[in-house]
Amino acid sequence: MDLIGVTGAPGNVGTPLVAELLARGARVRVLARRPEHARQVLGDELGEAAAGLDYGHLDFGNRRTYVAAFRGVRRLFVTRPPQLSQVQRDMVPALDVALGAGVEHMALLSIQGAERIRFVPHAKLEQYMQESGVAYTFLRPSFFMQNLTTTHLPELRRGEIYVPAGGGRTSFVDVRDVAEAGAVVLTGEGHENRAYELTGSEALTYGEVAAKFTAATGRLVRYADPSPLAFFRHMRARGVATGQIIVMEGIYATARFGIAGRVTPELARLLGRAPRSVDDFARDTVAPLLREGA
Numbered sequence: 197m198d199l200i201g202v203t204g205a206p207g208n209v210g211t212p213l214v215a216e217l218l219a220r221g222a223r224v225r226v227l228a229r230r231p232e233h234a235r236q237v238l239g240d241e242l243g244e245a246a247a248g249l250d251y252g253h254l255d256f257g258n259r260r261t262y263v264a265a266f267r268g269v270r271r272l273f274v275t276r277p278p279q280l281s282q283v284q285r286d287m288v289p290a291l292d293v294a295l296g297a298g299v300e301h302m303a304l305l306s307i308q309g310a311e312r313i314r315f316v317p318h319a320k321l322e323q324y325m326q327e328s329g330v331a332y333t334f335l336r337p338s339f340f341m342q343n344l345t346t347t348h349l350p351e352l353r354r355g356e357i358y359v360p361a362g363g364g365r366t367s368f369v370d371v372r373d374v375a376e377a378g379a380v381v382l383t384g385e386g387h388e389n390r391a392y393e394l395t396g397s398e399a400l401t402y403g404e405v406a407a408k409f410t411a412a413t414g415r416l417v418r419y420a421d422p423s424p425l426a427f428f429r430h431m432r433a434r435g436v437a438t439g440q441i442i443v444m445e446g447i448y449a450t451a452r453f454g455i456a457g458r459v460t461p462e463l464a465r466l467l468g469r470a471p472r473s474v475d476d477f478a479r480d481t482v483a484p485l486l487r488e489g490a
């Protein structure tokens with residue numbers, strides 16, 4: 197059985213991906229920047245299943261970690277860490293070593309629209325993989341539901357969704373479904389040199405999401421709908437780095453301008469079932485969190 201290397205674990209997608217791969221009986225090496233931290237977090241989150249994991253040290257910023265990390269790996273899940281935007285400089289050297297070590301198939305956690313927005317780092321990684329001759333699968337998810345319970349949790353705990361998306365629609369996707377799609381393409385056949393645009397099955401406004409959160413939690417959650425400038429000031433006051441806020445402004449602008457709502461059937465096809473809905477997420481993730489914070 198091929199050894200599958202997973203970058204980006206622990207992480208929003210990496211953690212459920214590792215769980216899905218183990219559930220399918222795959223051999224998995226977690227390629228972590230902090231292997232001891234990864235062992236602890238995955239042990240806590242996955243319980244006994246994590247005992248079967250192998251760990252390697254991979255820091256994209258440290259070339260000395262590359263060779264040992266990729267030794268024996270045949271399939272690789274590639275996550276671009278959010279803080280790495282110069283991927284040619286920061287990630288390609290590691291991927292070159294992976295190819296030299298015999299990696300035959302790379303699945304890339306890309307982004308919806310990467311085929312059109314060629315300046316995003318994911319598009320550069322896609323181009324690299326296409327030109328390298330490796331078998332590739334591009335997973336291009338829409339906006340993660342979990343952004344609302346991670347990046348935007350402080351505001352959600354106060355009963356607000358605070359993002360500058362106006363009345364635009366977003367085809368929210370659950371990271372657990374993106375992870376399952378990753379496990380499907382890495383353990384199955386027929387996904388080589390394919391790209392999948394992974395979205396939920398409905399496009400909602402943030403006002404509609406707030407109403408669903410209210411219904412599922414029994415607490416009033418309102419959509420604050422700040423202006424881009426108010427959002428910028430708020431995030432700065434929270435201590436978020438300017439570069440990160442600018443990326444978020446760009447993402448919410450796509451919703452405001454009506455280009456984040458595209459829904460595709462590709463995730464349902466890969467999973468053989470409907471993707472998780474915002475109602476599901478409201479019940480199984482938001483409600484327990486708001487109870488904790490109540």
Ligand SMILES: NC(=O)c1ccc[n+]([C@@H]2O[C@H](COP(=O)([O-])OP(=O)(O)OC[C@H]3O[C@@H](n4cnc5c(N)ncnc54)[C@H](OP(=O)(O)O)[C@@H]3O)[C@@H](O)[C@H]2O)c1
Nearest residue numbers: 204205206207208209229255256257276277307338339340
């Ligand atoms: N959020 C969205 O709505 C959305 C939608 C579509 C696509 N995406 C894309 O998804 C990707 C992020 O996925 P995610 O949210 O699952 O990631 P995440 O939860 O932010 O986790 C990032 C992982 O990368 C690791 N990492 C950081 N720096 C590293 C380095 N120098 N070398 C090796 N590993 C390093 C982190 O390890 P440490 O814990 O040690 O830092 C962590 O395990 C991004 O490329 C993003 O653009 C996001």
